[in-house]
Amino acid sequence: MNHEGANYITPTVHYEAPLKDIAFQLKAFGYDDVAALDDFEDYDFETAMGVLNDVSEFLVEKWLPTNAIGDRVGVQYNPGDQSVSLPPGFKEAYDKYVETGYLAIGYPVEYDGEGAPHMLSLMIGEMQIATNKSLSMCPGLSHGLISSLKEFGTQEQKDTWMPKLVSGEWAGTMCLTEPQAGTDLGLVYTTAVPKENGSYNLNGSKIWITFGEHDLTDNIIHLVLARLPDAPPGIKGISTFIVPKFKLDGTRNGIYCSGVDHKMGIHGSPTCVMSMDDAEGYLIGEPHKGMRCMFVMMNEARLSVGLEGLSLSEASYQEALYFAQNRRQSRSLNRERREMDHEADTILVHPDVRRQLLRIRSTTEAMRGLACYAAKHIDFSHHHSDQKQRKKSDDIVELLTPIIKSFFTDRGFLNTSDAMQVCGGIGYTQEMSIEQHMRDIRIAPIYEGTNHVQALDLVGRKLPKGKIFAFAAEYQGLVATCKKIEELSEFIAPCEEAFKLLTELSTYLQANGMKDPEIVGAVASEYLNVFGYATFAFSWLHQARAALEMNHDLSKQKIKLARFFFRHVFPEIYSHAAIVRSGKDAIMDFAADEF
């Protein structure tokens, strides 16, 4: 394939925002309880759906057409002035989105945001990613920065930086990684030396900086990890600084892009090498305690990355479904389904095509439900009147964050691959968008903490701190309720089985992990997978119950999808559980020189 000049093709895309399912999920997972909180009185369900409808029209019209061009043309690094040009159409798509005001919908009213519930802004997030994942990363990064400032900035810092970040006039970044310091941020070398005016002088290099440089906004505000002169070694000597591209007096600051990476996907998202040469920075939060600030930012980011798995699953599903509804090959194995006025039947009659489509759809909707559930608890954790509920909700969010980040992104990747398989050869070409989705999603299991780092967070931080209890109580409560409903009886056994497995394996990990941390390392990823299937089971049982209660348009489908999930996807849990039980021996007995 030759990429030179205009010698590329863009696909015909079939994507509609999944508003019908979003409406179902918001209702099913308690949007009305969120809207009933004092802080969200302007956002009843009808208002929320109105917003979603508007935003989706905008995104499908303005963002979606730029997605493939972004992939084909990519970003352009201009060594002369160290600038980065985004692909054609990106700036206009971004600017117009800023104009709509929807970019600011989830932000605090005191900084000119619209104060909408997270449950609503998360669903907007899904559609942003589905229509242009690369472009969506720009407001995504700003979001994390805003959250950090909100929690750790001084009033002056908030007043200085937040309004234009909230409006989208400026964009944010996270500058963590250095060549020698990736997963291991304790190895960060970048230095920050206090200056007389109270600011700091920063020097060092950062890599993998998403939207580190671009032409979308007037200014770019970097959040940078660095070490003060008196910093202790390791992770406890990291501080956090704001380093703007342009200082407040309008002069150019000493932070420059020195190159962009050539990646497998997200070609419209610049991944920059950033060099700081006496850049002026401003300390955020306490000295040496920068990781606290970074964790706020990263936790936000991790949920958004998880959402990428959902979004590109949905987008790929729609493409594959469209193809399956229109492509005719061979005859149905069931004579009654044959359309003899055509030379062949649509491939949607073939059991394996349906199986692959339903595998994508049932996991996609499991993810969407769980995302809504997590978002509700984010809203509760910040806005609920009952402090105990806030704590419970916070525990649920902390527990689910690593699972959503990992399990959604791994599944999202597999789903794009299944969607391609439905389409055969043409799915492998630029004539369809699936191959781009597959390349775009594959970074998600890597960035914002690899999926194994998430698993270590789950096992090493969340389990010992008892973050599992609030979710476990909700899970058991749901099963107990559903046990009384005859139509749900077929789903109870697997849900109970999943809980039993989780209990067994959590006990195993707590008993052995303290004695031998290598066991945790060896099995954490597979343990997270077991947990992931359990959360999908929870999501489907909850949706099935809601479907019965609500008598919704989708109710019949939801019961069928739950059935498909429990029979054709859920059994995957057993393999992962068996592998957890294998422990570490066969892994660690292999000598280094035997690899």
Place this chain on the structure above:
Amino acid sequence: MNHEGANYITPTVHYEAPLKDIAFQLKAFGYDDVAALDDFEDYDFETAMGVLNDVSEFLVEKWLPTNAIGDRVGVQYNPGDQSVSLPPGFKEAYDKYVETGYLAIGYPVEYDGEGAPHMLSLMIGEMQIATNKSLSMCPGLSHGLISSLKEFGTQEQKDTWMPKLVSGEWAGTMCLTEPQAGTDLGLVYTTAVPKENGSYNLNGSKIWITFGEHDLTDNIIHLVLARLPDAPPGIKGISTFIVPKFKLDGTRNGIYCSGVDHKMGIHGSPTCVMSMDDAEGYLIGEPHKGMRCMFVMMNEARLSVGLEGLSLSEASYQEALYFAQNRRQSRSLNRERREMDHEADTILVHPDVRRQLLRIRSTTEAMRGLACYAAKHIDFSHHHSDQKQRKKSDDIVELLTPIIKSFFTDRGFLNTSDAMQVCGGIGYTQEMSIEQHMRDIRIAPIYEGTNHVQALDLVGRKLPKGKIFAFAAEYQGLVATCKKIEELSEFIAPCEEAFKLLTELSTYLQANGMKDPEIVGAVASEYLNVFGYATFAFSWLHQARAALEMNHDLSKQKIKLARFFFRHVFPEIYSHAAIVRSGKDAIMDFAADEF
């Protein structure tokens, strides 16, 4: 990412031909028995290893450096003369390979081939794909054509076409698919009308034609599916024709490339749209019985495609291992493994990195063993003195072909993804070759019959014809032998369990599949997966036994790898088996308008 001009980067590649393991596998799976056959008296084990050593040096030196350039630059379609230019370096790499004579090593001596055993040429095939998958497809296609000619050509046809195909002076293609006829070849429209001179006049369009046009060889010989005027409808009205690009009198024939596809990977392999406008063709085999000829060609091709999963797993493993041995991040969880003279330990100390590497390696070596085993039986089926053994071997090859094609390619794709995960962000960039391998391998589950088509072949053709018995007897024989060996005792239970599962599920399919073919469609792919894990179990039990017997350099590692496989990979079989048992109801009860 911008692809314009020379603005791309090529990776530093770490690949060595895995000669040590190849030597082990050839010994373990009975190369000496093949070399003892009369037809292979020139190819004892030492000779074979000498050839492999020579070929690997050539391929690493001449082919490997062209692989990334092929990906970055791609093929160029020139509309002016409807020609296709391959990427820089490809022609030289191909020509020099032809000069070595190794391209012809596996072909019959009577057509100037070297008559080497398939077991040897298959291992050469692995290295060709690993060093340049795109380029390897050109001799790969010729290979299928040669096999078809050998079986169905007249003596005159053989004499006319084979020598230059064997030498590599000419290249072959397979022209099957048309826009409306992919999996369903019964829908082929291309027509062939008899001419007075005994040849045929062909008109029609073909798509997805690999190496349909290129600048590597003086002539391109197409094998084309078409319909004679009196052809019955459907698959029973297909005939096969030879259609050369240049006729024997040197005039240009009416078959032209009208475009190339823009694909996710294999950018160095032209995927062509071919148009025939009164092209002259020559019937091969009997009228209307073209599918027999195609099946010979396709079966060859299917094994080669399976090999792609093995080759790119190996190549990706080596990259990931090199990275893991050199990248330092964080400290070992085991204090004794820490290297305190470095700021951090190599990531090879981390259990999850090892787990991922061992998952790739244990499945890669399972595949290589099984490929050797299948190749031995190909050799037996054509060259063994005992006709009963020929029949048994033929059954084994027929049974394993769909499994090798599907299971190897699915696993190969997952392995490239695991390898990328080991490397983190850099694995996602063009600085490493893994992202290319991932894109290159993803076509393999699609072409030469999608993996589900393979599963239908396994369940619909191979099981009812009793093709399972010869392999089942070998499997049970191996287990019975190994039961007596104490060091292998830990591997017996899973091998017996796999056999039990296969028996149960085969019985289920035979009992229900006849009554309701939709059940076969619904579960065939997962049944093939169960079979796949059973063949890997067979491969590892066989290798473990051989390791004990041979007291080879690799023996200790082999036992450890077998242990890893049975504990950390094999349990995946349970999920697939559970899903087979779920049958078709949840899939087929979903109405078409509910998707």
